[in-house]
Amino acid sequence: MCGIVACRMDEAAGPFLIDALKLLEYRGYDSAGVAIRTVDGTMASSRTTNRVETLERQLDDWSGPALSGTGIGHTRWATHGAVTETNAHPHADCRQRVSIVHNGIIENADALRRQLEQTGHVFASEVDSEVVSHLIEEELLITGDLHSAVTAATLRLHGSWAIVALDAETGRMVAAAHRSPLLVAHSAKGVFAASDINAIAEFVDEFQAMSDGDVVELAEEFVWTRSGAHSAAPAYAASNWSGVTHGLAGHSDYMSKEIAEQPETAARIIDRLAPMIADGSLWAGLNLPPFERVAVLGCGTSLNAGRVIANAFGALGDVPNSSLIASEASSAIMDPRTLVIALSQSGETADVLRAIDDLDLGTSSLMALTNSEHSTLARRADSMLNCNAGPEIGVAATKTFVAQVITGVAMALSALAATRRIDRDYARRQTDDLRRIPDLLAHAIAASQKAIPPLIEEIRDAQGYLFLGRGAGVVYAAEGALKLKELSYRWAEHYPAGELKHGPLALVEAGTPVVVIDSGDRRIESNIAEVEARGGRVIRIGGAGSTIPALGLSLGTPMPGGIDRWGPLESVVPLQILARDLALALGRDVDKPRNLAKSVTVE
Ligand code: AGP
Numbered sequence: 001m002c003g004i005v006a007c008r009m010d011e012a013a014g015p016f017l018i019d020a021l022k023l024l025e026y027r028g029y030d031s032a033g034v035a036i037r038t039v040d041g042t043m044a045s046s047r048t049t050n051r052v053e054t055l056e057r058q059l060d061d062w063s064g065p066a067l068s069g070t071g072i073g074h075t076r077w078a079t080h081g082a083v084t085e086t087n088a089h090p091h092a093d094c095r096q097r098v099s100i101v102h103n104g105i106i107e108n109a110d111a112l113r114r115q116l117e118q119t120g121h122v123f124a125s126e127v128d129s130e131v132v133s134h135l136i137e138e139e140l141l142i143t144g145d146l147h148s149a150v151t152a153a154t155l156r157l158h159g160s161w162a163i164v165a166l167d168a169e170t171g172r173m174v175a176a177a178h179r180s181p182l183l184v185a186h187s188a189k190g191v192f193a194a195s196d197i198n199a200i201a202e203f204v205d206e207f208q209a210m211s212d213g214d215v216v217e218l219a220e221e222f223v224w225t226r227s228g229a230h231s232a233a234p235a236y237a238a239s240n241w242s243g244v245t246h247g248l249a250g251h252s253d254y255m256s257k258e259i260a261e262q263p264e265t266a267a268r269i270i271d272r273l274a275p276m277i278a279d280g281s282l283w284a285g286l287n288l289p290p291f292e293r294v295a296v297l298g299c300g301t302s303l304n305a306g307r308v309i310a311n312a313f314g315a316l317g318d319v320p321n322s323s324l325i326a327s328e329a330s331s332a333i334m335d336p337r338t339l340v341i342a343l344s345q346s347g348e349t350a351d352v353l354r355a356i357d358d359l360d361l362g363t364s365s366l367m368a369l370t371n372s373e374h375s376t377l378a379r380r381a382d383s384m385l386n387c388n389a390g391p392e393i394g395v396a397a398t399k400t401f402v403a404q405v406i407t408g409v410a411m412a413l414s415a416l417a418a419t420r421r422i423d424r425d426y427a428r429r430q431t432d433d434l435r436r437i438p439d440l441l442a443h444a445i446a447a448s449q450k451a452i453p454p455l456i457e458e459i460r461d462a463q464g465y466l467f468l469g470r471g472a473g474v475v476y477a478a479e480g481a482l483k484l485k486e487l488s489y490r491w492a493e494h495y496p497a498g499e500l501k502h503g504p505l506a507l508v509e510a511g512t513p514v515v516v517i518d519s520g521d522r523r524i525e526s527n528i529a530e531v532e533a534r535g536g537r538v539i540r541i542g543g544a545g546s547t548i549p550a551l552g553l554s555l556g557t558p559m560p561g562g563i564d565r566w567g568p569l570e571s572v573v574p575l576q577i578l579a580r581d582l583a584l585a586l587g588r589d590v591d592k593p594r595n596l597a598k599s600v601t602v603e
Contacts, residue, residue, distance in 0.1 A: 002089075002103040002601075003027035004182070005199050006072045006164040006173055008218060009190035013037075013071035014059045020199040021052045021073045026393055026591075026598040027103075027195060028077025031088035035099035035166060036071035038064065043099055043168035047088035069190065070171050072164050074101035077597040080109065081126035090166075091130040093137030094122055098146075098167050100136065102129035103195055104160035104180040105602050112156065132157070136165050147217045150174040151228050154215065160350070160601070162210075164193050164218070173218040177210035180601055181348050181376055184208050184216055191218050196599075197239050197374070198391055206236040209374050237374050255394035255487075255590045259576050260445065265389055265399045266406055267438040272388070273410040274435065278427035280418025282411055286383040288365045290419060291339035293320040294412075295364075297329055298343035299351050299600070300482060301397035302404060306343040306369075307475040309408030312566035315472070316430065317416035327351040327603070330358035338364040339415075341408065345392065345400040346599040347375020354603055356380060369408055371400050385411055394591045395598045396486055398576050401479065405569055406437060436552065437569060444550040444573035451548040452577050455539065459513040460585045465490060466507065466514045466536075467575075468497040470524050472566050473517035480515055480575035486593050487583035497527035510535035515578070518542030519551070519568045541574050550574040 003024025007013050017034045025032070032055045033047030044064055048054045052075065059067075074089035081087040090099040106112070109128030112135065117123065121134040135156060139149035146167045154161065160179035167173070175182055175193045184193045185200060185207035192200040193216075197207055210216060211234065217223040224233045251257035276282035294313045296306030303325060310321035324332050326342075326349065334340070340361065344352045347370035356366055356377070368381035371389045378384040389403035410431075417427040459465075465484055469477035477494040484492040495504050497516065508514065514536045518524055528538050540546040551568050583590050 002077050003075045003195045003199065004073070004101040004103050004162055004164060004193070005195070006101070006166070006175065006193040006218060007069065007190055008173060009069035011069055012067055013069045014067055016203075017071050017073040018052060018056045018059065020194060021055070021075050023199045024075050024195060025052055026395055028075050028597040029592050030078045030083040031076045031085065032074065033088045033090055034059070034071055034073040035090040035092070036067045037166065037168050037171055038066060039068050040065040041169055041171070043092065043096055043166070045090060045092065045099065047085050047090075049083055049085055049088065068171070070166065070173065072099060072101045072166050072173070079105060079602055080128040087125045087127045089129060091125060091127065091133045093133045095137065097169055098133055098136050098140065098165055100129065100133045100163055100165045102132055103162040103601060104178075106131055106157055106161065107159035108157065132161070132163055133165070140167075146170065146172045146174050147215065147223065147225070148228070150176050151215045151225060154178065155227070162195060174215060175210065175218055176215045178212045179353070179376075182210045183374075184210065184218065184222060186222070191220070193218055201239050204239060206238050208234045208236055209379070240373070253394065253591045255396055255398060255576075255580050258392055258394050258398045259573065259580070261390075262399045262402050262573065263438040263442040263445070265403055266441055269388055269403055269406050270410070270434050270437065273407065274431050277410055277414045277431045278417055278424045280414055282414035283418040286367060286385065286411075288339065288367060288383050290337065291365065292337040293322075293335055294339045294341065295322045295324055295334065296341045296343060297324040297326050297352065297355055299326050299349055301401050301479060302343040302345055302349075304475050304479040304482070305401050305404035305408065306341060307478075308405045308566055308569070309341065309412060311472055311475065312409045312412045313416075315565035316412065317421040319416070319421070324355070326355040329355035332359060334359060334362060334364045336363045340364055340366045341369055342366060342377060342381060343369045343404055343408070344375070344377050345371045345389075345397055345404070347372040347377035348599050348601050349377075350601050350603045352377060353380070369404055369411075371403065395593055395596050396483060396576075396579070396590070401572060402441065402569065406434065409566065410434065440552040440570040441573060443552065444570035445577075447550040448548055448574040448577040451550070452574065452581050455547070455578075456581050456585045459537065459539075460582060462511065462513050463491060464507060464512065465492040466504065466512065467492060467494040467517070468500060468514060468524075468527060469494070469517035469519065470497050470521040470527075471519065473519040473521070473568065473571065476517045476568070476571045476575065477515070479572055480517070480578070483575055483579035484582065486596060487579045487588060487590055488586055489588065489594065490582075497524050500527055501530060505530060505534070508534045508536040512536045513539060515539045515541065515575070517568070517571050518546060519571065541571050548574045
């Protein structure tokens with residue numbers, strides 16, 4: 001959680017930090033702040049509990065000494081301490097000499113705070129991060145050297161951190177990382193550090209990812225150390241964000257843009273992967289050992305995508321499969337020769353990283369399926385598959401779900417073909433079926449945009465929503481309920497439709513919206529009848545004649561045993577649009593829902 005950024009440039013740091021914070025805001029938006037060294041060697045600090053635009057205006061109004069090109073910035077998702085300006089980062093030491101920004105959690109902050117207070121330090125905030133600036137202050141008094149002071153300070157920390165410390169007196173800046181992402185980069189424009197490459201992509205073409213325990217001086221030449229000793233710098237990685245435009249391209253919000261991008265995203269991914277499916281080369285390229293079963297692991301939407309992929313392994317290749325909620329997976333017992341697929345859009349979700357650390361893999365292997373090829377998850381897994389969705393800015397995952405599912409199913413087919421669980425002709429026919437997905441998604445967008453707006457007025461005042469599906473449709477019902485909750489702040493639950501009569505049917509009264517994913521199982525008709533008999537408002541997502549006729553069944557005959565076995569992938573589109581339209585009608589910020597952040601780097 002939280003986004004951090006730092007720069008040393010010839011030009012003024014303020015505008016760069018503001019732009020970078022806007023791009024990092026998806027990581028948390030409870031507060032934002034910057035500390036910039038002035039040309040007088042003092043620190044100028046500005047913080048707000050409003051959005052980055054407010055910070056921008058505060059900086060425009062700055063009337064103190066001129067600001068230099070060296071500064072740090074932070075956008076916060078509150079963990080320790082309320083959302084107040086004093087709890088906003090950056091945090092300074094007692095002398096206002098060293099300011100720090102921090103992403104992560106300092107687990108021993110209370111004990112450190114007590115020790116520091118006993119030696120006379122005065123704290124200004126409630127947050128765990130503030131101990132870092134005081135620890136550095138204390139160490140700086142001993143060594144007089146910021147790099148050594150940051151090293152010594154971090155050796156006293158337990159927990160996770162990505163930190164940049166700025167010394168106003170000398171202008172030196174030192175970064176440290178442990179279990180939180182931090183990238184550093186040089187270019188003709190200057191020296192940079194950021195939680196995510198997207199924040200600095202306009203200024204750099206390549207970067208270096210810090211590993212656990214690294215401390216780096218952000219000087220003309222980077223100085224890398226670990227535990228106080230010089231360490232080898234990691235290789236440079238190319239930024240895959242170069243040339244990516246951040247604009248809304250005519251959309252009113254990023255969620256709208258990212259929903260609309262799904263057909264093109266799907267087509268691009270399928271075109272790239274299709275030639276590697278039937279011959280098994282996609283699987284072979286991952287260099288993973290043979291497997292007897294599959295377990296998917298993730299959180300939120302990534303877990304739902306994983307469940308679809310697990311269903312595909314089962315439906316297409318009879319592979320036993322299971323899914324693990326990452327935050328509950330630490331004690332899971334792995335069967336031998338399990339292919340564990342950890343899914344994470346960001347590749348930085350702390351629950352996922354903890355789970356893969358704690359799992360006893362034995363003869364099992366770990367594959368990362370992520371949208372961030374240089375992420376911590378990608379680096380820790382035995383092998384990595386990039387879902388290549390491109391940047392997703394909206395906090396609600398949309399196109400990354402589609403990209404994860406298509407990439408994962410393509411990999412599943414390739415693995416099944418390579419291990420001779422399916423023959424190549426069958427794999428080829430399945431690949432042809434995958435090629436229908438972009439059209440199915442485009443059809444779903446058009447049908448949803450027509451059918452959903454007239455529904456919203458009718459359902460906007462409901463306090464609870466049910467989502468039902470059967471078989472392959474259940475996981476989509478789960479994704480629909482998740483989207484609606486996170487965007488509209490209304491209660492929503494999903495159930496296998498047959499389970500309704502065993503309890504949840506009691507929730508249904510006149511007008512209760514019940515969204516049904518009708519993926520062709522005839523038994524769902526009686527479940528719908530049960531709801532209608534109690535006056536529930538059934539919103540059927542299905543083929544022609546449905547309330548939202550968004551499913552490809554209306555486009556022609558689906559291929560028996562094809563994507564309908566693990567689909568219907570396109571049903572996610574009306575679910576996304578329903579959640580977004582309802583949220584907008586309720587006046588919500590669909591790109592930045594309250595209390596959430598896109599990358600959840602705390603447990
Ligand atoms: C999705 O709309 C959510 N914002 C959330 O559930 C998300 O999918 C989850 O936090 C996992 O994130 P990850 O894919 O980056 O690991």
